[in-house]
Amino acid sequence: MSQHEAIRPRHATSPEVVPIVEAVSLCYQCGTCSGACPVTAAGGMDYTPRAIMRMLQMGLEEEVLSSQTIWTCASCYHCVVRCPRDIEIADVMTQLRNAALKLGYKARSGKVYNEGFMDIVRFHGRMWEPRLVVQYNLLTNPLNFLGLTPVAIKMLAKRKLRFLPDHPAGRPEIRGIFERLEEGAE
Amino acid sequence: MKYAYFPGCSQEASAEEYNRSLKAVARRLDTMELAEIEDWNCCGATPAATVHPLLPHALAARNLAIAEEMGMEMVAPCAACYKNMNKASHVLGDDPEMLEQVNATLNGHQLGQPPRVRHPLDVVVNDVGVDNIPVAKPLRGLKVASYYGCLITRPEGGFDDPEYPVTMDRLMEALGAEAVDWAYKTKCCGGAIYMTTEDISFTLSADVLAHAKAAGANAVAVGCPFCQLLLDLYQDKLEAVRHTTFDMPIFFFSQLMGLAMDLDRAELGLEKLVVSPYRLLQETVDAPEGAIEAPKKQRPSKPKRWGEA
Numbered sequence: 001m002s003q004h005e006a007i008r009p010r011h012a013t014s015p016e017v018v019p020i021v022e023a024v025s026l027c028y029q030c031g032t033c034s035g036a037c038p039v040t041a042a043g044g045m046d047y048t049p050r051a052i053m054r055m056l057q058m059g060l061e062e063e064v065l066s067s068q069t070i071w072t073c074a075s076c077y078h079c080v081v082r083c084p085r086d087i088e089i090a091d092v093m094t095q096l097r098n099a100a101l102k103l104g105y106k107a108r109s110g111k112v113y114n115e116g117f118m119d120i121v122r123f124h125g126r127m128w129e130p131r132l133v134v135q136y137n138l139l140t141n142p143l144n145f146l147g148l149t150p151v152a153i154k155m156l157a158k159r160k161l162r163f164l165p166d167h168p169a170g171r172p173e174i175r176g177i178f179e180r181l182e183e184g185a186e
Numbered sequence: 187m188k189y190a191y192f193p194g195c196s197q198e199a200s201a202e203e204y205n206r207s208l209k210a211v212a213r214r215l216d217t218m219e220l221a222e223i224e225d226w227n228c229c230g231a232t233p234a235a236t237v238h239p240l241l242p243h244a245l246a247a248r249n250l251a252i253a254e255e256m257g258m259e260m261v262a263p264c265a266a267c268y269k270n271m272n273k274a275s276h277v278l279g280d281d282p283e284m285l286e287q288v289n290a291t292l293n294g295h296q297l298g299q300p301p302r303v304r305h306p307l308d309v310v311v312n313d314v315g316v317d318n319i320p321v322a323k324p325l326r327g328l329k330v331a332s333y334y335g336c337l338i339t340r341p342e343g344g345f346d347d348p349e350y351p352v353t354m355d356r357l358m359e360a361l362g363a364e365a366v367d368w369a370y371k372t373k374c375c376g377g378a379i380y381m382t383t384e385d386i387s388f389t390l391s392a393d394v395l396a397h398a399k400a401a402g403a404n405a406v407a408v409g410c411p412f413c414q415l416l417l418d419l420y421q422d423k424l425e426a427v428r429h430t431t432f433d434m435p436i437f438f439f440s441q442l443m444g445l446a447m448d449l450d451r452a453e454l455g456l457e458k459l460v461v462s463p464y465r466l467l468q469e470t471v472d473a474p475e476g477a478i479e480a481p482k483k484q485r486p487s488k489p490k491r492w493g494e495a
Contacts, residue, residue: 076374114233127195
Protein backbone atom coordinates (compact mmCIF):
# COMPACT_ATOMS: atom_id res chain seq x y z
CA MET A 1 0.00 0.00 0.00
CA SER A 2 1.74 3.17 -1.08
CA GLN A 3 1.25 6.33 0.91
CA HIS A 4 -0.01 8.31 -2.04
CA GLU A 5 -2.59 5.87 -3.19
CA ALA A 6 -6.14 6.82 -2.29
CA ILE A 7 -7.60 4.24 0.08
CA ARG A 8 -11.18 3.27 -0.42
CA PRO A 9 -13.02 1.25 2.18
CA ARG A 10 -13.44 -2.35 1.21
CA HIS A 11 -15.31 -5.06 2.97
CA ALA A 12 -13.52 -7.78 4.84
CA THR A 13 -14.69 -10.91 3.11
CA SER A 14 -13.13 -13.75 5.05
CA PRO A 15 -15.39 -15.10 7.78
CA GLU A 16 -12.32 -15.35 10.06
CA VAL A 17 -11.80 -11.58 9.89
CA VAL A 18 -15.37 -10.30 10.14
CA PRO A 19 -15.71 -10.82 13.93
CA ILE A 20 -12.35 -9.10 14.45
CA VAL A 21 -13.53 -6.07 12.47
CA GLU A 22 -16.64 -5.95 14.65
CA ALA A 23 -14.49 -6.10 17.79
CA VAL A 24 -12.52 -3.00 16.76
CA SER A 25 -15.46 -1.01 15.41
CA LEU A 26 -15.49 1.06 18.62
CA CYS A 27 -11.97 2.42 17.98
CA TYR A 28 -12.01 6.21 17.58
CA GLN A 29 -8.35 6.54 16.58
CA CYS A 30 -7.00 8.33 19.64
CA GLY A 31 -3.64 6.58 19.16
CA THR A 32 -3.15 5.75 22.84
CA CYS A 33 -2.24 2.18 21.86
CA SER A 34 0.51 3.29 19.52
CA GLY A 35 1.88 5.62 22.19
CA ALA A 36 1.92 2.79 24.72
CA CYS A 37 3.42 0.20 22.37
CA PRO A 38 7.08 -0.52 23.17
CA VAL A 39 7.62 -2.50 19.96
CA THR A 40 6.40 0.41 17.83
CA ALA A 41 8.82 2.70 19.66
CA ALA A 42 11.67 0.27 18.99
CA GLY A 43 10.85 0.22 15.27
CA GLY A 44 9.55 -3.34 15.17
CA MET A 45 6.19 -2.67 13.54
CA ASP A 46 5.44 -1.72 9.96
CA TYR A 47 1.99 -0.37 10.91
CA THR A 48 1.26 1.02 14.38
CA PRO A 49 -1.56 -0.64 16.36
CA ARG A 50 -3.75 2.40 15.70
CA ALA A 51 -3.20 2.03 11.97
CA ILE A 52 -4.09 -1.65 12.17
CA MET A 53 -7.37 -0.77 13.90
CA ARG A 54 -8.22 1.74 11.16
CA MET A 55 -7.21 -0.62 8.39
CA LEU A 56 -9.50 -3.25 9.86
CA GLN A 57 -12.36 -0.77 9.98
CA MET A 58 -11.67 0.06 6.33
CA GLY A 59 -11.67 -3.63 5.46
CA LEU A 60 -8.06 -3.74 4.29
CA GLU A 61 -7.85 -7.40 5.15
CA GLU A 62 -4.93 -8.37 2.93
CA GLU A 63 -2.69 -5.56 4.11
CA VAL A 64 -3.39 -6.31 7.76
CA LEU A 65 -2.87 -10.05 7.49
CA SER A 66 0.40 -9.71 5.61
CA SER A 67 1.75 -7.04 7.97
CA GLN A 68 4.73 -7.53 10.23
CA THR A 69 2.88 -5.94 13.16
CA ILE A 70 0.65 -8.90 13.95
CA TRP A 71 3.74 -11.10 14.38
CA THR A 72 5.92 -8.71 16.36
CA CYS A 73 3.31 -7.78 18.98
CA ALA A 74 4.90 -8.84 22.28
CA SER A 75 1.51 -9.26 24.01
CA CYS A 76 2.57 -6.94 26.84
CA TYR A 77 -1.01 -5.64 27.22
CA HIS A 78 0.06 -2.01 27.69
CA CYS A 79 -2.36 -0.96 24.93
CA VAL A 80 -5.16 -3.04 26.44
CA VAL A 81 -5.06 -1.47 29.89
CA ARG A 82 -4.87 2.04 28.41
CA CYS A 83 -7.49 1.77 25.65
CA PRO A 84 -10.37 4.16 26.46
CA ARG A 85 -12.69 2.03 24.31
CA ASP A 86 -11.77 -1.21 26.13
CA ILE A 87 -10.64 -2.96 22.98
CA GLU A 88 -8.51 -6.04 23.73
CA ILE A 89 -5.89 -5.03 21.17
CA ALA A 90 -3.30 -7.65 22.13
CA ASP A 91 -5.90 -10.39 21.80
CA VAL A 92 -6.98 -8.92 18.44
CA MET A 93 -3.37 -9.36 17.28
CA THR A 94 -3.49 -13.02 18.33
CA GLN A 95 -6.76 -13.50 16.45
CA LEU A 96 -5.22 -11.85 13.39
CA ARG A 97 -2.25 -14.24 13.57
CA ASN A 98 -4.68 -17.16 13.67
CA ALA A 99 -6.61 -15.79 10.71
CA ALA A 100 -3.41 -15.21 8.72
CA LEU A 101 -2.33 -18.81 9.32
CA LYS A 102 -5.72 -20.21 8.41
CA LEU A 103 -5.97 -18.17 5.22
CA GLY A 104 -2.50 -19.25 4.12
CA TYR A 105 -0.64 -15.95 4.34
CA LYS A 106 3.13 -16.08 4.08
CA ALA A 107 4.40 -17.82 7.18
CA ARG A 108 6.80 -15.69 9.12
CA SER A 109 9.22 -17.02 11.69
CA GLY A 110 6.49 -16.47 14.29
CA LYS A 111 4.56 -19.38 12.81
CA VAL A 112 7.56 -21.71 13.06
CA TYR A 113 8.12 -20.61 16.65
CA ASN A 114 4.50 -20.91 17.76
CA GLU A 115 3.92 -24.26 16.13
CA GLY A 116 7.25 -25.65 17.28
CA PHE A 117 6.49 -24.53 20.83
CA MET A 118 3.10 -26.22 20.87
CA ASP A 119 4.43 -29.41 19.24
CA ILE A 120 6.80 -29.78 22.16
CA VAL A 121 4.03 -29.21 24.70
CA ARG A 122 1.88 -31.72 22.87
CA PHE A 123 4.62 -34.33 22.79
CA HIS A 124 6.23 -33.85 26.21
CA GLY A 125 3.42 -32.19 28.17
CA ARG A 126 5.87 -29.50 29.25
CA MET A 127 8.28 -27.13 27.55
CA TRP A 128 11.79 -28.39 26.87
CA GLU A 129 13.76 -25.28 26.02
CA PRO A 130 16.82 -26.80 24.24
CA ARG A 131 14.61 -28.60 21.71
CA LEU A 132 12.71 -25.40 20.92
CA VAL A 133 15.92 -23.46 20.28
CA VAL A 134 17.48 -26.17 18.11
CA GLN A 135 14.29 -26.87 16.17
CA TYR A 136 13.52 -23.19 15.59
CA ASN A 137 17.00 -22.36 14.35
CA LEU A 138 17.20 -25.42 12.11
CA LEU A 139 13.99 -24.40 10.41
CA THR A 140 14.63 -20.67 10.10
CA ASN A 141 18.31 -19.89 10.06
CA PRO A 142 20.75 -22.81 10.46
CA LEU A 143 23.72 -20.44 10.09
CA ASN A 144 22.70 -18.85 13.35
CA PHE A 145 23.92 -21.89 15.30
CA LEU A 146 27.38 -20.41 15.47
CA GLY A 147 25.96 -17.29 17.09
CA LEU A 148 24.16 -19.39 19.68
CA THR A 149 27.32 -21.05 20.95
CA PRO A 150 28.39 -18.37 23.47
CA VAL A 151 24.92 -18.33 25.04
CA ALA A 152 24.84 -22.12 25.17
CA ILE A 153 28.24 -22.21 26.87
CA LYS A 154 27.11 -19.63 29.43
CA MET A 155 23.95 -21.59 30.16
CA LEU A 156 25.92 -24.83 30.46
CA ALA A 157 28.34 -23.21 32.89
CA LYS A 158 25.42 -22.07 35.05
CA ARG A 159 23.73 -25.46 34.65
CA LYS A 160 20.63 -23.86 33.21
CA LEU A 161 20.20 -26.38 30.39
CA ARG A 162 18.22 -29.56 30.82
CA PHE A 163 19.61 -32.42 28.78
CA LEU A 164 16.51 -34.55 29.15
CA PRO A 165 12.88 -33.44 28.99
CA ASP A 166 10.57 -33.68 31.96
CA HIS A 167 7.55 -35.94 31.53
CA PRO A 168 4.51 -35.52 33.76
CA ALA A 169 2.44 -38.62 34.53
CA GLY A 170 -0.56 -37.12 32.75
CA ARG A 171 1.21 -36.91 29.39
CA PRO A 172 -1.38 -38.98 27.44
CA GLU A 173 -4.11 -36.88 29.01
CA ILE A 174 -2.42 -33.68 27.84
CA ARG A 175 -2.02 -35.04 24.32
CA GLY A 176 -5.72 -35.91 24.46
CA ILE A 177 -6.58 -32.22 24.89
CA PHE A 178 -4.82 -31.40 21.59
CA GLU A 179 -6.47 -34.33 19.78
CA ARG A 180 -9.99 -33.52 20.95
CA LEU A 181 -9.61 -29.86 19.96
CA GLU A 182 -8.43 -30.94 16.51
CA GLU A 183 -11.34 -33.34 16.09
CA GLY A 184 -13.72 -30.54 17.05
CA ALA A 185 -12.17 -28.19 14.52
CA GLU A 186 -12.75 -30.55 11.61
CA MET B 187 -2.18 -20.76 54.45
CA LYS B 188 -1.50 -23.67 52.11
CA TYR B 189 -1.28 -23.04 48.37
CA ALA B 190 -1.24 -25.36 45.37
CA TYR B 191 2.13 -24.56 43.83
CA PHE B 192 2.45 -24.62 40.03
CA PRO B 193 6.19 -24.36 39.25
CA GLY B 194 5.99 -24.01 35.45
CA CYS B 195 8.48 -25.10 32.80
CA SER B 196 11.16 -22.39 33.23
CA GLN B 197 11.37 -22.90 36.97
CA GLU B 198 12.77 -26.36 36.40
CA ALA B 199 15.35 -25.26 33.84
CA SER B 200 16.60 -21.76 33.05
CA ALA B 201 15.04 -20.15 36.15
CA GLU B 202 15.68 -22.97 38.58
CA GLU B 203 17.00 -20.52 41.18
CA TYR B 204 13.59 -18.81 41.32
CA ASN B 205 11.93 -22.12 42.21
CA ARG B 206 14.60 -23.04 44.73
CA SER B 207 14.70 -19.69 46.52
CA LEU B 208 10.92 -19.33 46.63
CA LYS B 209 10.55 -22.76 48.22
CA ALA B 210 13.31 -21.94 50.72
CA VAL B 211 11.54 -18.71 51.67
CA ALA B 212 8.18 -20.46 52.02
CA ARG B 213 9.73 -23.11 54.29
CA ARG B 214 10.82 -20.36 56.68
CA LEU B 215 7.52 -18.45 56.63
CA ASP B 216 4.86 -19.96 58.88
CA THR B 217 1.96 -18.49 56.96
CA MET B 218 2.91 -19.60 53.44
CA GLU B 219 3.06 -23.29 52.66
CA LEU B 220 3.57 -24.50 49.09
CA ALA B 221 2.14 -27.90 48.16
CA GLU B 222 3.49 -28.72 44.71
CA ILE B 223 1.11 -29.89 41.98
CA GLU B 224 2.96 -33.02 40.87
CA ASP B 225 1.30 -33.73 37.56
CA TRP B 226 1.14 -30.23 36.08
CA ASN B 227 1.34 -29.42 32.36
CA CYS B 228 2.61 -26.44 30.37
CA CYS B 229 0.24 -23.44 30.38
CA GLY B 230 0.89 -22.82 26.66
CA ALA B 231 2.58 -19.43 27.23
CA THR B 232 1.82 -17.04 24.33
CA PRO B 233 1.81 -19.46 21.33
CA ALA B 234 -1.11 -21.68 22.45
CA ALA B 235 -3.84 -19.37 21.18
CA THR B 236 -2.32 -19.49 17.69
CA VAL B 237 -3.02 -23.23 17.46
CA HIS B 238 -6.62 -23.16 18.71
CA PRO B 239 -8.52 -20.39 20.54
CA LEU B 240 -9.64 -22.82 23.25
CA LEU B 241 -6.22 -24.44 23.75
CA PRO B 242 -4.81 -21.99 26.33
CA HIS B 243 -7.94 -22.32 28.45
CA ALA B 244 -7.97 -26.10 28.11
CA LEU B 245 -4.32 -26.44 29.14
CA ALA B 246 -4.87 -24.10 32.08
CA ALA B 247 -8.12 -25.86 33.04
CA ARG B 248 -6.33 -29.15 33.62
CA ASN B 249 -3.96 -27.49 36.10
CA LEU B 250 -6.80 -25.54 37.72
CA ALA B 251 -8.80 -28.75 38.10
CA ILE B 252 -5.92 -30.40 39.98
CA ALA B 253 -5.64 -27.36 42.28
CA GLU B 254 -9.39 -27.49 42.82
CA GLU B 255 -9.11 -31.15 43.82
CA MET B 256 -6.42 -30.12 46.32
CA GLY B 257 -8.86 -27.52 47.64
CA MET B 258 -6.37 -24.66 47.53
CA GLU B 259 -5.68 -21.39 45.73
CA MET B 260 -3.02 -21.72 43.06
CA VAL B 261 0.34 -19.95 43.19
CA ALA B 262 2.19 -19.54 39.87
CA PRO B 263 5.63 -17.84 40.04
CA CYS B 264 6.14 -17.40 36.27
CA ALA B 265 4.44 -14.25 34.99
CA ALA B 266 3.24 -15.94 31.79
CA CYS B 267 1.81 -18.97 33.62
CA TYR B 268 0.22 -16.63 36.14
CA LYS B 269 -1.42 -14.54 33.43
CA ASN B 270 -2.71 -17.55 31.48
CA MET B 271 -4.05 -19.40 34.49
CA ASN B 272 -5.53 -16.25 36.02
CA LYS B 273 -7.24 -15.35 32.76
CA ALA B 274 -8.62 -18.88 32.34
CA SER B 275 -9.83 -18.86 35.94
CA HIS B 276 -11.74 -15.62 35.34
CA VAL B 277 -13.09 -16.49 31.89
CA LEU B 278 -14.15 -20.05 32.76
CA GLY B 279 -15.66 -18.92 36.05
CA ASP B 280 -17.87 -16.40 34.25
CA ASP B 281 -18.78 -18.50 31.20
CA PRO B 282 -20.38 -21.88 32.02
CA GLU B 283 -20.83 -22.64 28.33
CA MET B 284 -17.13 -22.32 27.60
CA LEU B 285 -16.33 -24.29 30.76
CA GLU B 286 -18.43 -27.12 29.40
CA GLN B 287 -16.61 -27.00 26.05
CA VAL B 288 -13.25 -27.03 27.83
CA ASN B 289 -14.24 -29.86 30.14
CA ALA B 290 -15.21 -31.89 27.08
CA THR B 291 -11.59 -31.73 25.86
CA LEU B 292 -10.19 -32.91 29.20
CA ASN B 293 -10.05 -36.62 29.81
CA GLY B 294 -9.54 -37.29 33.46
CA HIS B 295 -9.69 -34.18 35.59
CA GLN B 296 -12.79 -31.99 35.37
CA LEU B 297 -12.97 -28.36 36.39
CA GLY B 298 -15.91 -27.20 38.51
CA GLN B 299 -15.39 -23.87 40.26
CA PRO B 300 -12.01 -22.51 39.08
CA PRO B 301 -9.76 -21.69 42.06
CA ARG B 302 -8.22 -18.26 42.48
CA VAL B 303 -4.76 -17.85 40.92
CA ARG B 304 -2.10 -15.82 42.71
CA HIS B 305 1.38 -14.53 42.00
CA PRO B 306 3.82 -15.23 44.87
CA LEU B 307 4.49 -11.50 45.14
CA ASP B 308 0.79 -10.97 45.87
CA VAL B 309 0.84 -13.75 48.48
CA VAL B 310 3.98 -12.46 50.21
CA VAL B 311 2.80 -8.87 50.44
CA ASN B 312 -0.96 -9.24 50.88
CA ASP B 313 -1.35 -12.57 52.72
CA VAL B 314 1.88 -12.95 54.68
CA GLY B 315 2.38 -9.19 55.07
CA VAL B 316 5.72 -7.42 54.70
CA ASP B 317 5.91 -6.73 58.46
CA ASN B 318 5.74 -10.45 59.23
CA ILE B 319 8.84 -11.34 57.22
CA PRO B 320 11.59 -12.27 59.70
CA VAL B 321 14.35 -9.95 58.44
CA ALA B 322 17.60 -11.03 60.08
CA LYS B 323 20.06 -9.32 57.78
CA PRO B 324 18.68 -6.09 56.29
CA LEU B 325 19.78 -5.42 52.73
CA ARG B 326 21.75 -2.29 53.65
CA GLY B 327 23.19 -0.42 50.71
CA LEU B 328 21.21 -2.22 48.03
CA LYS B 329 19.40 0.19 45.76
CA VAL B 330 16.87 -2.00 44.06
CA ALA B 331 14.89 -1.15 40.95
CA SER B 332 11.74 -3.28 41.18
CA TYR B 333 10.94 -4.50 37.70
CA TYR B 334 7.44 -5.92 37.21
CA GLY B 335 7.42 -6.27 33.42
CA CYS B 336 4.17 -6.91 31.58
CA LEU B 337 2.22 -9.83 32.84
CA ILE B 338 2.34 -9.61 36.64
CA THR B 339 0.00 -6.63 36.68
CA ARG B 340 -1.57 -6.88 33.22
CA PRO B 341 -4.11 -7.54 31.86
CA GLU B 342 -6.09 -8.75 34.88
CA GLY B 343 -3.55 -9.09 37.65
CA GLY B 344 -5.84 -7.25 39.98
CA PHE B 345 -3.55 -7.01 42.98
CA ASP B 346 -1.67 -3.91 41.91
CA ASP B 347 -1.79 -1.01 39.48
CA PRO B 348 -0.98 -1.91 35.85
CA GLU B 349 0.90 1.35 35.25
CA TYR B 350 2.65 2.11 38.53
CA PRO B 351 2.68 -0.91 40.82
CA VAL B 352 4.33 -0.62 44.25
CA THR B 353 4.00 -4.10 45.79
CA MET B 354 7.58 -5.15 45.12
CA ASP B 355 8.91 -1.72 46.16
CA ARG B 356 7.17 -2.06 49.55
CA LEU B 357 8.69 -5.52 49.90
CA MET B 358 12.19 -4.23 49.12
CA GLU B 359 11.84 -1.45 51.71
CA ALA B 360 10.71 -3.98 54.31
CA LEU B 361 13.81 -6.05 53.53
CA GLY B 362 15.98 -3.04 54.32
CA ALA B 363 16.88 -2.10 50.76
CA GLU B 364 16.31 1.25 49.14
CA ALA B 365 13.48 1.12 46.59
CA VAL B 366 14.52 3.19 43.59
CA ASP B 367 11.77 5.20 41.96
CA TRP B 368 11.95 4.77 38.21
CA ALA B 369 9.79 5.06 35.13
CA TYR B 370 10.35 1.69 33.44
CA LYS B 371 8.97 -0.69 36.06
CA THR B 372 6.17 -2.00 33.85
CA LYS B 373 7.82 -1.65 30.43
CA CYS B 374 8.07 -4.79 28.37
CA CYS B 375 11.41 -6.64 28.05
CA GLY B 376 10.31 -8.25 24.75
CA GLY B 377 10.49 -11.75 26.24
CA ALA B 378 7.66 -13.09 24.09
CA ILE B 379 9.38 -12.17 20.82
CA TYR B 380 13.07 -12.59 21.60
CA MET B 381 13.39 -15.82 19.61
CA THR B 382 11.72 -14.40 16.52
CA THR B 383 12.87 -10.75 16.59
CA GLU B 384 15.90 -10.70 18.79
CA ASP B 385 17.05 -7.17 17.97
CA ILE B 386 13.74 -5.59 19.04
CA SER B 387 13.66 -7.36 22.38
CA PHE B 388 17.30 -6.44 23.00
CA THR B 389 16.47 -2.78 22.36
CA LEU B 390 13.56 -2.96 24.83
CA SER B 391 15.58 -4.75 27.51
CA ALA B 392 18.53 -2.40 27.11
CA ASP B 393 16.17 0.53 27.67
CA VAL B 394 14.97 -1.05 30.90
CA LEU B 395 18.50 -1.52 32.26
CA ALA B 396 19.62 1.94 31.13
CA HIS B 397 16.73 3.52 33.02
CA ALA B 398 17.39 1.43 36.14
CA LYS B 399 21.02 2.51 36.06
CA ALA B 400 20.15 6.15 35.48
CA ALA B 401 17.78 6.08 38.45
CA GLY B 402 20.73 5.05 40.64
CA ALA B 403 19.94 1.38 41.12
CA ASN B 404 22.73 -1.14 41.81
CA ALA B 405 20.47 -4.18 41.46
CA VAL B 406 17.21 -5.13 39.77
CA ALA B 407 14.52 -7.37 41.30
CA VAL B 408 12.17 -9.35 39.05
CA GLY B 409 9.29 -11.78 39.37
CA CYS B 410 9.33 -13.29 35.88
CA PRO B 411 11.75 -15.85 34.39
CA PHE B 412 11.79 -14.20 30.93
CA CYS B 413 12.64 -10.75 32.28
CA GLN B 414 15.43 -12.34 34.29
CA LEU B 415 16.73 -14.34 31.32
CA LEU B 416 16.90 -11.34 29.01
CA LEU B 417 18.35 -8.88 31.52
CA ASP B 418 20.84 -11.34 33.02
CA LEU B 419 21.92 -13.93 30.44
CA TYR B 420 21.96 -11.42 27.59
CA GLN B 421 23.29 -8.46 29.55
CA ASP B 422 26.50 -8.35 27.47
CA LYS B 423 24.41 -8.01 24.30
CA LEU B 424 22.29 -5.28 25.89
CA GLU B 425 25.48 -3.47 26.79
CA ALA B 426 26.52 -3.68 23.15
CA VAL B 427 23.19 -2.16 22.07
CA ARG B 428 23.71 0.81 24.38
CA HIS B 429 27.54 0.97 24.07
CA THR B 430 27.90 1.01 27.83
CA THR B 431 28.46 -1.29 30.79
CA PHE B 432 25.63 -2.07 33.16
CA ASP B 433 27.21 -4.62 35.53
CA MET B 434 23.80 -4.96 37.15
CA PRO B 435 22.91 -8.16 39.03
CA ILE B 436 19.34 -9.28 38.30
CA PHE B 437 17.80 -11.02 41.31
CA PHE B 438 14.51 -12.82 41.65
CA PHE B 439 12.65 -11.07 44.47
CA SER B 440 12.58 -14.38 46.35
CA GLN B 441 16.39 -14.50 46.34
CA LEU B 442 16.50 -11.06 47.95
CA MET B 443 13.95 -12.20 50.53
CA GLY B 444 16.14 -15.20 51.31
CA LEU B 445 19.21 -12.97 51.68
CA ALA B 446 17.39 -10.65 54.09
CA MET B 447 16.02 -13.61 56.07
CA ASP B 448 19.62 -14.88 56.27
CA LEU B 449 18.76 -18.29 54.82
CA ASP B 450 21.49 -20.69 53.76
CA ARG B 451 22.84 -19.10 50.57
CA ALA B 452 23.23 -22.46 48.86
CA GLU B 453 19.43 -22.63 48.83
CA LEU B 454 19.07 -19.32 47.01
CA GLY B 455 20.86 -20.27 43.80
CA LEU B 456 22.96 -17.08 43.66
CA GLU B 457 25.67 -18.99 41.78
CA LYS B 458 23.24 -19.40 38.88
CA LEU B 459 23.08 -15.69 38.11
CA VAL B 460 25.16 -14.88 35.04
CA VAL B 461 26.01 -11.35 36.20
CA SER B 462 27.74 -12.18 39.47
CA PRO B 463 26.14 -10.56 42.53
CA TYR B 464 28.99 -11.41 44.92
CA ARG B 465 31.02 -8.22 44.63
CA LEU B 466 27.92 -6.09 45.13
CA LEU B 467 26.88 -8.13 48.17
CA GLN B 468 30.38 -7.85 49.63
CA GLU B 469 30.30 -4.09 49.28
CA THR B 470 26.77 -3.70 50.66
CA VAL B 471 24.91 -6.39 52.61
CA ASP B 472 28.01 -8.24 53.81
CA ALA B 473 30.12 -5.13 54.49
CA PRO B 474 31.11 -4.56 58.14
CA GLU B 475 28.97 -2.18 60.19
CA GLY B 476 29.75 1.45 59.47
CA ALA B 477 31.48 0.74 56.17
CA ILE B 478 28.53 2.03 54.21
CA GLU B 479 27.95 5.72 54.48
CA ALA B 480 24.46 6.96 54.90
CA PRO B 481 23.29 8.50 51.67
CA LYS B 482 24.31 12.17 51.60
CA LYS B 483 21.90 14.82 50.57
CA GLN B 484 23.30 16.39 47.48
CA ARG B 485 23.43 20.12 47.26
CA PRO B 486 22.53 21.49 43.90
CA SER B 487 25.71 22.77 42.29
CA LYS B 488 26.05 26.47 41.63
CA PRO B 489 24.81 27.31 38.16
CA LYS B 490 27.65 28.14 35.81
CA ARG B 491 27.86 31.46 34.11
CA TRP B 492 28.02 31.73 30.37
CA GLY B 493 31.59 31.22 29.20
CA GLU B 494 32.79 29.68 32.48
CA ALA B 495 34.74 26.46 32.09
